[in-house]
Amino acid sequence: MRPSINLRSLVIAALVLGLTLLPVYVALSGDRFMLTLFTRIVIMAMAAVSLNLILGYAGMMSFGHAAYLGIGGYTTAILCFEGVTSGFVQWPAALATSALFALIVGALSLRTRGVYFIMITLAFAQMAYYMASGAARYGGDDGLSLDTRSQFAGLVKLNDKATFYYVCLILLFGSIALIWRLTNSRFGMVLQGVRSNEARMRAIGFPTFRYKLAAFVIAGTMCGLAGALIANHTDFVSPSMMFWTRSGDLIVMVVLGGMGTLFGPVFGALALLFLEQFLPAVISTAVRPFDAADAAKAGEYWQIVLGPLLLVIVLFARGGIDGLLSSLSNLVQRGKQGNG
């Protein structure tokens, strides 16, 4: 097969280019808000990319992935609170605690499957949520502010918004590159075999549990790093970042973008956070001509529009946004062949 330039790869190239050049646009336009929004998108995309490894490639429906955002974030914030501000300590610690948590959750939950697996991963995430709520020293329900962002001995200054954005973006691209290598390796082939038919994998000689556990730990660790980034981004952590609806958001990003695809979760994060940001205003504007008084309030019900939109994607575009792009590419391709 010759490598063809199709619509899908063009869109992905545009996405990568757009994300890379965003700070330039911000510098020219002075639209600082866009930089804040896109930093958040990039970090959440990284969390979704990590979830995609176990959900999309290995078929493990983890419903507690936001716990790692919280654990990575809290590790960073707590160290900062206790006077350890060096990123060289904070970030490895965030990775280590996330990995450990994933190891424990995985070791217990991966022996079950289906609904039980979903419930156990959910239960552990809720446990982390309540532990953070109960930690009075670290703010309890009110959360914990970070006095300073992670310090990297003056080498990288995270206080600068553009610098921080690029740090996040490089880590996102790094994660995607890692997932790309991983999913095409022997390890990745095992994961895809498990997704397709786990009983058969055991019958042909794979002890599947250890591979699933390794994937679970890798995904949790990667998400823990996203957690450390989010804490630096908002200068604040709170239990709510681990609440189960947050895990739901991550699943929506993966499914919306395209499960088991390299860039799907990035599309998903982009789409969901954009809708979250701009749908209320769009609805308000649409309602205003009919009911000016309640227009602002109508915007609060943006999820009434989001729900059916997700439904349509799940029902009619099984592969999510990435799948949609692939189908469009094929249509264009066929159109060309028809003309030629």
Place this chain on the structure above:
Amino acid sequence: MADALLEVDRLAKRFGGIVATDDVDIAVPEGELHAVIGPNGAGKTTLISQLSGTLIADAGRIRFAGADITRAPAWRRSHLGLARSFQITSLFLDLTVLDNVALAVQAHAGHSFHFWRNARREERLRQPARAALEQVGLAHRADVRASLISHGEHRLLELAMALAGQPRMLLLDEPMAGLGPDESARMVETLRGLKRRYTILLVEHDMEAVFALADRITVLVYGRVIASGVPQVIRANEEVREAYLGEDDNV
């Protein structure tokens, strides 16, 4: 038969009140093609599942190549050289035909904690996989997604995957299931080619195929062995005719 490759000794399995396997003894020496026949519900698939480790027996013993594997998990039996094909086609449908077989090769090529190198470019995995597809005559379909090939080809792919691990013994659960006459004939020829090179335990409904291929036959009825011996003896056995073969005019 102390030096049989596979020795099944008083194996028993029950599901609630139903006795699926009742004191079954089977011994298969190296190189033999041993067929297990019996009417529907005789417990043939249950027996294969216990041999391959998908089910664990309630009582009795299974020895393979001198090792007691009665309680060994499925993946370990596979590593000892016991390969199984499934009656209901059980493949990785979203992967290509070659990927399916390459996974079976990979299962026996050391651990899979290799995270970096592209597995689809490893000749150590792809070459033996291609060879196994060659053996069953499926090489021309290597790059097609497994969900897109015909049922007959699925059966051959099942067989190729069992072969890919270079097993000592094949447990084949109705490889002819659902095949048309032409495809069946092709499968019989393929199996004839594998005979002697592998020790084979064959569960099959197609009597013509069984009597054409088997060195010895064991007849199961309601989980119990009612006869065991060479094909001529089984054909002549009154009890077997009554229980099973009587319905079939070809025999």
